[in-house]
Amino acid sequence: MTPSARIAAAIDLVAAVDATPRRPADATANDFFRARRYIGGGDRRAVSERAWGVLRQRLRLAWWLSRVRLPDQARFLVLAHLLLVEGMTLEQVDGFFSGQQFAPPPLAAAERQRIGGLAGQPLVSPEMPEHIRLNLPDWALDSFRGRFGDSLPAEAEAMDVAAPLDLRANLLRTTREQAAAALAAEGIETEPTPYSPWGLRIPDRRPVLASKAFADGLVEIQDEGSQLIALLTGARPGMRVADYCAGAAGKTLAVAATMANKGRIVACDVSAPRLEGAVKRLRRAGVDNAERHLLTPGDRWVKRRAGQFDRVLVDAPCTGTGTWRRNPDARLRTTPRDVAELSAKQHDILDTTASLVAKGGRLVYATCSMLPEENAAQVEGFLSRHPEFELVPFATAWAEATDAPAPEVEGPWMQLSPHRHGTDGFFTAVLQRRA
Numbered sequence: 001m002t003p004s005a006r007i008a009a010a011i012d013l014v015a016a017v018d019a020t021p022r023r024p025a026d027a028t029a030n031d032f033f034r035a036r037r038y039i040g041g042g043d044r045r046a047v048s049e050r051a052w053g054v055l056r057q058r059l060r061l062a063w064w065l066s067r068v069r070l071p072d073q074a075r076f077l078v079l080a081h082l083l084l085v086e087g088m089t090l091e092q093v094d095g096f097f098s099g100q101q102f103a104p105p106p107l108a109a110a111e112r113q114r115i116g117g118l119a120g121q122p123l124v125s126p127e128m129p130e131h132i133r134l135n136l137p138d139w140a141l142d143s144f145r146g147r148f149g150d151s152l153p154a155e156a157e158a159m160d161v162a163a164p165l166d167l168r169a170n171l172l173r174t175t176r177e178q179a180a181a182a183l184a185a186e187g188i189e190t191e192p193t194p195y196s197p198w199g200l201r202i203p204d205r206r207p208v209l210a211s212k213a214f215a216d217g218l219v220e221i222q223d224e225g226s227q228l229i230a231l232l233t234g235a236r237p238g239m240r241v242a243d244y245c246a247g248a249a250g251k252t253l254a255v256a257a258t259m260a261n262k263g264r265i266v267a268c269d270v271s272a273p274r275l276e277g278a279v280k281r282l283r284r285a286g287v288d289n290a291e292r293h294l295l296t297p298g299d300r301w302v303k304r305r306a307g308q309f310d311r312v313l314v315d316a317p318c319t320g321t322g323t324w325r326r327n328p329d330a331r332l333r334t335t336p337r338d339v340a341e342l343s344a345k346q347h348d349i350l351d352t353t354a355s356l357v358a359k360g361g362r363l364v365y366a367t368c369s370m371l372p373e374e375n376a377a378q379v380e381g382f383l384s385r386h387p388e389f390e391l392v393p394f395a396t397a398w399a400e401a402t403d404a405p406a407p408e409v410e411g412p413w414m415q416l417s418p419h420r421h422g423t424d425g426f427f428t429a430v431l432q433r434r435a
C-alpha cells in the first residue's frame with residue numbers, strides 16, 4: 001500500500017468503529033481486515049496503529065476539532081492525528097490527500113483552512129478542561145482522583161501508552177528459564193517480569209501465537225497483573241477450587257499450574273462460548289484436573305456445593321478501566337450506567353459465591369478496574385454484610401504464595417496500576433471464611 005492508501009484505510013477503519021459504537025474496536029477491526037484480505041501484514045499493522053492512535057487520543061483530537069469548527073468524524077480525526085500526533089505539516093498532508101487512486105480525497109479550501117489551524121499545535125493544550133488534558137472521560141475524573149490523588153497525571157499518562165506483551169510460563173510443562181530459552185531459539189527475546197515468578201515480557205510485542213513454544217503449551221499470553229491474581233488465590237495441590245467467572249479460563253490455567261494438576265478446579269461462567277474457548281487452552285496447557293460448569297438461571301449448582309471449596313476466585317465482570325491502555329476505545333464506550341450495573345452485578349456475585357467457601361477457605365475478589373466503587377467499596381460492603389469473612393492482608397497472602405519480592409501497594413489489598421507497576425490496573429482482595 002502507498003502511504004496515502006494506508007491513511008485512507010485508517011479513515012475507513014475509524015469510520016467502521018464509529019458505526020458500531022457499542023462493539024469493541026478490535027472485533028470491528030478483525031471484520032474490517034477479514035473483508036480486505038488484500039491488505040498484507042505490514043500494512044495492516046500500520047493501518048491499525050494509526051486508527052488505534054486516533055482512538056487513544058480521541059478526546060483531545062475531538063477538542064481540537066471543535067476549536068476549528070470541524071466535526072468529530074473519521075476523516076477529520078485522522079487529519080488531526082497526522083498534524084497533532086504525527087507532527088506532519090499541512091503541505092505533507094496535502095501530498096497524501098491527493099485524490100489519486102486509493103488516496104483520500106483532497107482537502108476542500110474551507111476544510112484546509114480550518115484543519116490548518118491545528119498545524120504546529122501541541123496535542124495537549126493548557127486551555128483544555130482537566131479531564132481532556134488527562135485524556136479521561138469527565139464522569140470518571142472524581143473516581144480516579146479518589147484512587148490516585150496527586151499521582152493522577154502520571155497514572156493517566158501511563159494509561160495512554162500501549163501495553164507490553166506479557167507471557168506466563170506454564171509450570172506444568174516447563175520453567176520460566178526453559179520457556180525463555182525456547183522462545184529465544186525462535187528469535188523471540190523476552191525478559192523476566194519484575195513481580196510474577198512465572199512472567200516473561202516481550203518489550204517489542206513480537207507476536208508469539210505462531211511460535212512452537214506457544215503451540216507446545218510452554219507459555220500463555222497473560223498480563224503480569226493477571227498472573228498475580230492467580231498467585232494470590234493461593235491454591236495448592238489437592239485443594240478444591242472454583243474459578244467462578246472463568247471466561248475462557250485465563251486464570252484457571254494459571255491457578256491449575258499452582259496445583260500441579262492435583263485436586264480439582266471447576267471453571268464456571270454464564271457464557272457458553274467463553275467456556276467453550278477454554279477447552280483447547282486447557283488441553284494445550286496440559287491441565288487435567290479441571291472441569292467446566294455453565295451457570296444457568298435457576299441453577300442449583302451453587303446450592304449443592306455450599307461450603308465445598310477451599311478457594312473461590314471471583315474475577316468479576318467489571319468496567320475494565322484498568323485495561324484502557326490495551327483497549328483505548330473502551331474509555332470512550334464506558335458510561336456511569338455501566339459502572340452502576342456492573343457494581344450491582346459484582347455485589348450479587350460476591351453474595352452468591354460466599355456460600356461456596358469452606359470454613360477457613362478463601363474468596364478471592366478481583367477486577368481489572370481502577371474505580372474504587374468496583375473495588376474497595378465492594379469489598380467493604382461485602383465484609384459488612386458477611387461478618388463470617390475477614391480480610392487477609394495483602395502482605396500475608398503474598399508471603400504465603402511466593403518468596404518473590406512483593407509489589408508496593410497501598411491498603412490491605414493488591415492494587416496495581418500501569419504507572420506504578422507496569423501492569424494493567426488490577427484489584428485483588430483476599431477474604432477468608434472464619435473457621
Ligand SMILES: C[S@@+](CC[C@H](N)C(=O)[O-])C[C@H]1O[C@@H](n2cnc3c(N)ncnc32)[C@H](O)[C@@H]1O
Nearest residue numbers: 244245246247248250251269270271315316317
Ligand atoms: C473479567 S471476565 C473473566 C476473565 C477470565 N477470568 C480470564 O482470566 O480470562 C468476567 C467473566 O464473568 C462472566 N460473568 C458475567 N456475569 C456472571 C455471573 N453472574 N456469574 C458468573 N460469571 C459471570 C463473564 O461472562 C466473563 O467471562
